[in-house]
Amino acid sequence: AQSVAQPEDQVKVAEGNPLTVKCTYSVSGNPYLFWYVQYPNRGLQFLLKYITGDNLVKGSYGFEAEFNKSQTSFHLKKPSALVSDSALYFCAVRDLSGGFKTIFGAGTRLFVKA
Protein backbone atom coordinates (compact mmCIF):
# COMPACT_ATOMS: atom_id res chain seq x y z
CA ALA A 1 0.00 0.00 0.00
CA GLN A 2 1.09 3.52 -0.70
CA SER A 3 1.89 5.86 2.16
CA VAL A 4 3.53 9.21 2.80
CA ALA A 5 5.04 10.42 6.05
CA GLN A 6 5.88 13.98 6.98
CA PRO A 7 7.61 13.47 10.32
CA GLU A 8 7.43 17.10 11.47
CA ASP A 9 4.15 18.82 12.28
CA GLN A 10 5.87 22.16 12.08
CA VAL A 11 9.20 23.66 11.08
CA LYS A 12 10.45 27.02 12.28
CA VAL A 13 13.24 28.93 10.58
CA ALA A 14 14.53 32.48 10.53
CA GLU A 15 14.20 34.53 7.39
CA GLY A 16 17.28 34.18 5.22
CA ASN A 17 18.18 30.76 6.59
CA PRO A 18 17.86 27.56 4.56
CA LEU A 19 14.80 25.43 5.14
CA THR A 20 14.05 21.74 4.78
CA VAL A 21 10.66 20.06 5.00
CA LYS A 22 10.95 16.29 5.19
CA CYS A 23 8.98 13.62 3.37
CA THR A 24 9.36 9.85 3.14
CA TYR A 25 7.19 7.53 1.08
CA SER A 26 6.33 3.91 0.50
CA VAL A 27 5.04 2.56 -2.81
CA SER A 28 5.09 -0.79 -4.54
CA GLY A 29 5.91 0.55 -8.00
CA ASN A 30 7.69 3.59 -9.39
CA PRO A 31 6.91 6.67 -7.34
CA TYR A 32 5.63 9.92 -8.77
CA LEU A 33 6.23 12.53 -6.08
CA PHE A 34 4.76 15.98 -5.62
CA TRP A 35 4.92 18.94 -3.26
CA TYR A 36 2.00 21.30 -2.79
CA VAL A 37 1.62 24.44 -0.66
CA GLN A 38 -1.52 25.77 1.00
CA TYR A 39 -1.83 29.37 2.07
CA PRO A 40 -4.57 30.38 4.55
CA ASN A 41 -8.09 30.09 3.13
CA ARG A 42 -6.78 28.89 -0.22
CA GLY A 43 -6.66 25.66 -2.14
CA LEU A 44 -3.45 23.73 -2.66
CA GLN A 45 -0.96 25.00 -5.21
CA PHE A 46 1.55 22.84 -7.04
CA LEU A 47 5.23 23.48 -6.25
CA LEU A 48 7.17 20.74 -8.01
CA LYS A 49 7.21 17.08 -8.98
CA TYR A 50 9.58 14.20 -9.56
CA ILE A 51 8.73 11.73 -12.30
CA THR A 52 12.09 10.46 -13.52
CA GLY A 53 15.57 11.71 -14.33
CA ASP A 54 17.62 14.17 -12.28
CA ASN A 55 17.22 13.59 -8.55
CA LEU A 56 17.23 17.34 -7.85
CA VAL A 57 14.01 18.94 -8.99
CA LYS A 58 13.49 22.70 -9.15
CA GLY A 59 10.08 24.25 -8.75
CA SER A 60 8.13 27.42 -8.10
CA TYR A 61 9.13 30.26 -5.76
CA GLY A 62 12.75 29.09 -5.48
CA PHE A 63 11.90 25.71 -3.96
CA GLU A 64 13.65 22.50 -4.88
CA ALA A 65 13.42 18.90 -3.76
CA GLU A 66 15.82 16.00 -3.71
CA PHE A 67 14.68 12.50 -4.58
CA ASN A 68 16.59 9.77 -2.76
CA LYS A 69 15.55 6.30 -3.85
CA SER A 70 17.60 4.40 -1.30
CA GLN A 71 16.16 6.41 1.59
CA THR A 72 12.70 6.67 -0.04
CA SER A 73 12.72 10.38 0.68
CA PHE A 74 11.72 13.52 -1.17
CA HIS A 75 12.68 16.46 1.04
CA LEU A 76 11.67 19.99 0.09
CA LYS A 77 14.36 22.66 0.36
CA LYS A 78 14.96 26.34 -0.14
CA PRO A 79 18.34 28.05 0.25
CA SER A 80 16.97 31.25 1.80
CA ALA A 81 13.55 31.37 3.47
CA LEU A 82 11.15 34.29 3.20
CA VAL A 83 8.44 35.29 5.67
CA SER A 84 5.98 34.83 2.80
CA ASP A 85 6.95 31.15 2.61
CA SER A 86 5.02 30.58 5.85
CA ALA A 87 2.29 28.11 4.90
CA LEU A 88 1.20 24.48 5.10
CA TYR A 89 3.19 22.10 2.89
CA PHE A 90 2.02 18.73 1.66
CA CYS A 91 4.03 15.92 0.13
CA ALA A 92 2.11 13.53 -2.13
CA VAL A 93 2.85 10.29 -3.95
CA ARG A 94 1.20 8.59 -6.86
CA ASP A 95 1.83 4.94 -7.69
CA LEU A 96 0.03 4.00 -10.87
CA SER A 97 0.39 0.28 -10.15
CA GLY A 98 -2.06 0.82 -7.31
CA GLY A 99 -4.60 2.77 -9.32
CA PHE A 100 -4.87 6.44 -10.02
CA LYS A 101 -4.85 7.56 -6.42
CA THR A 102 -2.74 10.32 -4.97
CA ILE A 103 -1.80 9.88 -1.32
CA PHE A 104 -1.00 12.99 0.70
CA GLY A 105 1.03 13.37 3.85
CA ALA A 106 -0.45 14.99 6.93
CA GLY A 107 1.22 18.29 6.15
CA THR A 108 3.99 20.37 7.74
CA ARG A 109 3.36 23.90 8.95
CA LEU A 110 6.29 26.17 8.08
CA PHE A 111 6.87 29.28 10.16
CA VAL A 112 9.43 31.78 8.91
CA LYS A 113 10.33 34.48 11.44
CA ALA A 114 11.53 37.90 10.39
Added chain:
Amino acid sequence: EAQVTQNPRYLITVTGKKLTVTCSQNMNHEYMSWYRQDPGLGLRQIYYSMNVEVTDKGDVPEGYKVSRKEKRNFPLILESPSPNQTSLYFCASSLTGAVEKLLFGSGTQLSVL
Protein backbone atom coordinates in the same frame (compact mmCIF):
# COMPACT_ATOMS: atom_id res chain seq x y z
CA GLU B 1 -8.09 31.27 -17.12
CA ALA B 2 -7.66 27.62 -16.21
CA GLN B 3 -9.54 26.90 -13.03
CA VAL B 4 -11.47 24.47 -10.90
CA THR B 5 -14.61 26.02 -9.47
CA GLN B 6 -16.32 24.69 -6.36
CA ASN B 7 -19.58 25.84 -4.87
CA PRO B 8 -20.58 26.72 -2.28
CA ARG B 9 -17.56 28.09 -0.44
CA TYR B 10 -19.21 27.59 2.96
CA LEU B 11 -22.11 25.33 3.88
CA ILE B 12 -23.85 24.71 7.18
CA THR B 13 -26.46 21.99 7.27
CA VAL B 14 -28.17 19.57 9.64
CA THR B 15 -27.82 15.84 10.00
CA GLY B 16 -29.64 13.89 7.34
CA LYS B 17 -30.36 16.73 4.92
CA LYS B 18 -29.08 15.79 1.47
CA LEU B 19 -26.60 18.17 -0.09
CA THR B 20 -24.50 18.51 -3.21
CA VAL B 21 -21.19 20.29 -3.63
CA THR B 22 -20.52 21.19 -7.23
CA CYS B 23 -17.19 21.10 -9.02
CA SER B 24 -16.46 22.25 -12.53
CA GLN B 25 -13.25 22.55 -14.55
CA ASN B 26 -12.66 24.42 -17.80
CA MET B 27 -9.52 22.64 -19.02
CA ASN B 28 -11.02 19.54 -20.64
CA HIS B 29 -9.27 17.41 -18.02
CA GLU B 30 -10.09 13.71 -17.99
CA TYR B 31 -9.22 13.15 -14.32
CA MET B 32 -11.15 14.67 -11.42
CA SER B 33 -11.04 13.89 -7.74
CA TRP B 34 -12.51 14.82 -4.37
CA TYR B 35 -10.55 15.14 -1.13
CA ARG B 36 -11.37 16.01 2.44
CA GLN B 37 -8.90 17.82 4.65
CA ASP B 38 -8.89 17.28 8.40
CA PRO B 39 -6.32 18.59 10.90
CA GLY B 40 -3.48 16.15 11.44
CA LEU B 41 -4.72 13.84 8.69
CA GLY B 42 -3.81 15.81 5.60
CA LEU B 43 -5.89 15.25 2.50
CA ARG B 44 -7.71 11.99 2.04
CA GLN B 45 -9.15 10.95 -1.29
CA ILE B 46 -12.89 10.30 -1.38
CA TYR B 47 -13.60 9.44 -5.01
CA TYR B 48 -11.94 9.98 -8.35
CA SER B 49 -12.96 9.77 -11.97
CA MET B 50 -10.81 8.85 -14.94
CA ASN B 51 -13.35 10.06 -17.49
CA VAL B 52 -17.06 10.44 -18.16
CA GLU B 53 -19.06 7.66 -16.50
CA VAL B 54 -15.88 6.21 -14.93
CA THR B 55 -15.57 6.66 -11.16
CA ASP B 56 -13.72 4.79 -8.45
CA LYS B 57 -13.43 4.85 -4.69
CA GLY B 58 -10.61 6.56 -2.89
CA ASP B 59 -9.62 5.85 0.67
CA VAL B 60 -12.66 7.30 2.47
CA PRO B 61 -15.73 6.84 0.22
CA GLU B 62 -18.28 5.89 2.90
CA GLY B 63 -21.19 8.29 3.07
CA TYR B 64 -20.43 9.97 -0.26
CA LYS B 65 -21.57 9.60 -3.84
CA VAL B 66 -20.29 11.11 -7.06
CA SER B 67 -21.31 11.22 -10.67
CA ARG B 68 -19.51 12.13 -13.91
CA LYS B 69 -22.11 12.67 -16.58
CA GLU B 70 -20.16 15.43 -18.30
CA LYS B 71 -16.42 15.83 -18.59
CA ARG B 72 -16.34 19.24 -16.91
CA ASN B 73 -18.50 18.47 -13.86
CA PHE B 74 -17.93 16.17 -10.90
CA PRO B 75 -20.42 16.82 -8.09
CA LEU B 76 -20.02 15.37 -4.60
CA ILE B 77 -23.26 14.18 -3.01
CA LEU B 78 -23.89 13.57 0.67
CA GLU B 79 -27.27 11.85 0.82
CA SER B 80 -27.51 11.76 4.61
CA PRO B 81 -24.79 13.94 6.10
CA SER B 82 -23.52 13.23 9.59
CA PRO B 83 -21.41 15.37 11.94
CA ASN B 84 -18.29 13.32 11.20
CA GLN B 85 -18.46 14.64 7.64
CA THR B 86 -17.76 18.14 8.88
CA SER B 87 -14.58 18.97 7.00
CA LEU B 88 -12.90 21.07 4.36
CA TYR B 89 -13.48 19.58 0.92
CA PHE B 90 -11.40 20.08 -2.21
CA CYS B 91 -12.04 19.17 -5.79
CA ALA B 92 -9.05 18.74 -8.10
CA SER B 93 -8.40 17.85 -11.71
CA SER B 94 -5.53 16.91 -14.00
CA LEU B 95 -5.19 16.03 -17.65
CA THR B 96 -5.05 12.24 -17.33
CA GLY B 97 -4.37 11.49 -13.66
CA ALA B 98 -1.04 9.89 -14.49
CA VAL B 99 1.95 12.16 -13.93
CA GLU B 100 0.55 15.67 -14.19
CA LYS B 101 0.03 18.02 -11.28
CA LEU B 102 -3.38 18.42 -9.72
CA LEU B 103 -5.17 21.75 -10.00
CA PHE B 104 -7.31 22.42 -6.93
CA GLY B 105 -10.47 24.36 -6.33
CA SER B 106 -10.70 26.88 -3.48
CA GLY B 107 -12.43 24.47 -1.14
CA THR B 108 -15.81 24.04 0.55
CA GLN B 109 -16.01 24.28 4.33
CA LEU B 110 -18.88 22.01 5.38
CA SER B 111 -20.37 21.96 8.87
CA VAL B 112 -22.95 19.31 9.71
CA LEU B 113 -24.84 20.05 12.93
